[in-house]
Amino acid sequence: MDNLLRFRDDEAHEEPAVTLDGFLDQSNATAVRLEDGEDARQLLPFLDRLALIEIGFSAFGDGRGYSAARILREHGFDGEIRAQGDVLIDQIAFMRRCGFDSFSPETPLDPGDAEKALARWNHVYQHAADDRQPIWNKRHGQ
Amino acid sequence: MYKYDNYDQEMVYTRVAEFRDQVERRIAGKLTEDQFKPLRLMNGLYLQLHAYMLRVAVPYGTLNSEQMRMLAHIARKYDRDYGHFTTRQNIQYNWIKLEDAPDILADLATVEMHAIQTSGNCIRNISSDQYAGAAADELVDPRPYAELLRQWSSFHPEFSFLPRKFKFAVIASDEDRAAMRLHDIGIQMVEQDGAIGARYYAGGGMGRTPMIGPLIRDFVPVADLVSYAEAILRVYNRYGRRDNKYKARIKILVHEMGAEKFIEEVEAEFAHLQGQNIDAPAAELERIKGYFEDPAFETGLSDEIDRSDPDFAVWLDQNVHTHKQPGYAIAVISLKPTGGIPGDASSAQMELMADLAERYSFDECRVTHSQNIVLPHVRKQDLHAIWQKLVEAEFASPNLDLISDIIACPGLDYCSLANARSIPVAQKIAQRFKEIDRQKELGELKLKISGCINACGHHHAGHIGILGVDRKGTENYQLLLGGSGAEDVSLAKITGPGFDEDGIVDAVEKVTDVYVAEREDGERFLDTYRRVGMDRFKEALYG
Incomplete structure (x- = not known):
């Protein structure tokens, strides 16, 4: 957990995340882990009782986890969504936009580089899972 | 055409700063080549056979003269004085140094240009109709x-x-x-x-x-x-x-x-x-x-064009397309001179195109997916003057949509994926059919060459397609017939065993001979092929 970079005010969740299959079997767990390509929508009936959903990135180039996180946020999940695995500096700004609010990278991120990467973009072109207004809304006073 | 506001401009400048930072981290060893690769790719930077290649986005193929001049400047300052217009309506430079790339992006940003998402596993530059806003047959721009x-x-x-x-x-x-x-x-x-x-x-x-x-x-x-x-x-x-x-x-x-x-x-x-x-x-x-409204077209212009110069008339008939506005025309500058490299333009040629766009075409030009340049809004009365300037620059090939208007990928001369060279084959075919009268006799004939199965040269969509493959260490060329990328879209089919470099040129000539022998009134090559079928062509090739 030393590598954990977290953007939430609440206490970090202590319970280890169970696999999706394990969760669907016993389902009293409050933390679950999705591997690349596992269907986030299977969790939709249980979002109320989940505190942490960890999404694994086996390789940074596998972008399925971005959709998974966004789908969870679009269905109102407000617990922690953590990106774990091959998570790199140049991905975290996009991940934040898709609804990830904590990062547990295999290789620690340089905190200065991370801060710089997250602060870089003043504007965004499109709506995502964060509350940032797209440029086209700003242009028209929305 | 579209104009950046402060938001668009800031996004592009931010990207330049981000990429500069990424290059610095790569050089400092904070990023491995594997980690850097998708980042440089998302900025259009590929590692090719001999050097880095930079692909610059031309959104929907539309450029103004200032942008075209910047493309010339980049060719001159950072490359070997030329660039290559691509089938995605973009331009790429083949001899770029990694350490120059951030400066090139910074130069591009000053004229509202960039290389964002011109490669990588993301949504690429969006292409469109090169005659948008000018064509008589469009519903809207x-x-x-x-x-x-x-x-x-x-x-x-x-x-x-x-x-x-x-x-x-x-x-x-x-x-x-x-x-x-x-x-x-x-x-x-x-x-x-x-x-x-x-x-x-x-x-x-x-x-x-x-x-x-x-x-x-x-x-x-x-x-x-x-x-x-x-x-x-x-x-x-x-x-x-x-x-x-x-x-x-x-x-x-x-x-x-x-x-x-x-x-x-x-x-x-x-x-x-x-x-x-x-x-x-x-x-x-x-x-x-609002940015794509019609330019201030003059009204009451004549549609008459003086055709008394026969060479001009040839260019006029071939390279000029109907415009929606009376008195205006769409003129196409061919980047397919006989013996040239399809889609290449020197910095001097880019500057000439920029001058022509500025003076005669409401400051606008377009890149086509078949690797030519369009002057979209030209007064018919100016066509002769434009043509004369093109002739002086040896830039007036009257071969639009003819057999020498070839789409070819960079092939083994540049590309690390290629199995065979494309450019020399294109040059030999253009040479074989160099008489313009013969080309006109063959009519619309879209010939497309790819140097490997990735098909960047669109061979599947060629009326005649050529696919370069590696056969036991030698370059071999398969012939395909019957493809189309147009509204009558179809995929070309392979004729049979492949040919060597000279053999493929002969094979192309043979299939055009079959067409001339078999065609009925008004049929294009593609129409005759579709009517008579593959067998008649196979007979001539392998019979």
């Missing part, structure tokens, strides 16, 4: 819709690590000049009950497994244009194959899932996205449209 999609897809947080690259084309006429159905998403703007909307096709593409994109939805209201694209991309991002990069394009997903099931998935995702506030406010499309 497709470019405002392309621009809206450009903005939405730029730095898209969810779709920057797709299974594979993703290409859009947007058109708005029944004549397809953009190979729309051979794109991952092809959109035709159409009218229904007096309203404009988008007809969506998905799952088309060339490459190793060519597919014609099936219709996904007949009419998507303009208000949902972006959210429908978002739904398709999400289905693709979640379900597209990632186990094999040769099966990772959306065409394979649509094919394996079946169009019907794919549509079901897209419609379900689209229904979910309603209410997620994905689409732009209506005022934004109106704002963008």
Whole structure:
């Protein structure tokens, strides 16, 4: 957990995340882990009782986890969504936009580089899972 | 044409700063080459056989003269004084140094240009009809819709690590000049009950497994244009194959899932996205449209053109297209001189094109997917003067859509993926058919050459296609017939065993001989092929 970079005010969740299959079997767990390509929508009936959903990135180039996180946020999940695995500096700004609010990278991120990467973009072109207004809304006073 | 506001300008400058930082981290060893690769790719920077190649985006192929002059400046300052216009309406430079790349992007940003998403597994530069806003047959100008999609897809947080690259084309006429159905998403703007909307096709593409994109939805209201694209991309991002990069394009997903099931998935995702506030406010499309209004055309101009100069008349008949406005024409500058490299232009030629666009075409020019340059809004009375300037610069090849107007990929002369050279074959074919009268006699004949099965030279869509392969260590060329990237879209079929470099030139000549012998009144090569079938051509080739 030393590598954990977290953007939430609440206490970090202590319970280890169970696999999706394990969760669907016993389902009293409050933390679950999705591997690349596992269907986030299977969790939709249980979002109320989940505190942490960890999404694994086996390789940074596998972008399925971005959709998974966004789908969870679009269905109102407000617990922690953590990106774990091959998570790199140049991905975290996009991940934040898709609804990830904590990062547990295999290789620690340089905190200065991370801060710089997250602060870089003043504007965004499109709506995502964060509350940032797209440029086209700003242009028209929305 | 579209003009950046402060937001657009800041986004591009931010990208330059980000890339400069990434290059510094790479040089400092903080990024491995594997980690750096997708980052440089998303900035259009490839490592090729001999050097880095930089691909610069030309959104929907539209450029002004200042931008064209900047492209010339980059060729002169950072490359070997030329650039290569591509089948995606972009330009690429073949001899770039990594350490110069941030400065080049900074130069480009001063004229509202960039290399964002010109490679990598993301949504690429969006292409369109090169005659947009000028063609007599279009319903609306497709470019405002392309621009809206450009903005939405730029730095898209969810779709920057797709299974594979993703290409859009947007058109708005029944004549397809953009190979729309051979794109991952092809959109035709159409009218229904007096309203404009988008007809969506998905799952088309060339490459190793060519597919014609099936219709996904007949009419998507303009208000949902972006959210429908978002739904398709999400289905693709979640379900597209990632186990094999040769099966990772959306065409394979649509094919394996079946169009019907794919549509079901897209419609379900689209229904979910309603209410997620994905689409732009209506005022934004109106704002963008404002930039694409007609230029101040003069009225009352004559449609008469003095044809007394026979060489001019040849160019006029071949390279000039009908304009929607009386007294105006669309003129095409061929980048296919006999013996030249298809799509290449020197910095001096780029500057000439910039001058012509500025003086004669309301400061606008276009790149075509067949690697030529268009002056979209030219007064008919100026055509002769334009032609004379082109002649002086030896830049007036009157061969648009003729056999020497060849699309060719860079091939083994540059590309690290290629199996065979494309450029010398294109040059030899152009040389064999160099008499313009002979080319005109053969009429419209789209010949396309790829140096490997990735099909960057669009050989599947050639009336005559040529595919270079490696056969036991020697370059071998397969001949294909009957493809089309137009509204009569079809995929070309291989004739049979391949040929060596000289043999393929002879083979092309033989199939054109068959056409001349068999054609009926008014038939193009493609029409004759479709009527008489492959066997007649095979006989002549292998008989």
